[in-house]
Amino acid sequence: MRITLFAVGRLKAGPEQELAGRYLDRFSKAGPVLGLELARVVEVPESRAQAPEQRKREEMRELYKTLPDTAVLILLDERGKTFDSEEFAGLMGRFRDDGRRDAMIAIGGADGHDPELRQRADAVLSFGRMTWPHQMVRIMAAEQLYRCATILSGHPYHRA
DSSP states (O other), rough: OEEEEEEEEEEOTTTHHHHHHHOOOOHHSSSSGGGGGGEEEEEEEEOOOOOOOOHHHHHHHHHHOOOOTTTTEEEEEEEEEEHHHHHHHHHHHHHEEEEEEEEEEEEEEEEEEEEHHHHOOSSESSSSSSOOOOHHHHHHHHHHHHHHHHHHHHTTOOOO
């Protein structure tokens, strides 16, 4: 399953970008033998529209430009369901085993995701009820992808 990490906003050069890159690189090496591959990271600029609803709509349109029709869509949202790492790995494994060819994990803009996008999503996940800076969410998503691969392979990186 080819996985795209979609993010509204760009990650500037610095320690956050380096750390996210390190985990994505680890995932890129560990995932393919499990049928999970990092297809790409897509960054789109935040909408400059004045109204939050219009910003969300514009950002949704940008996401749809890169989302294959049959792709799994996983939204990261503070109002989503909280999974532990093993549950996330199980979810990704089930999508893969069901023959889903593509998946997108989407980090929305500062206003969140458009309600229409939430309805299209196959899963809406949360990294907790707290609000996290987008840079941190990007790092956490990258790390969880790597952790997912280690869990599915039985590697000792994940210890419960």
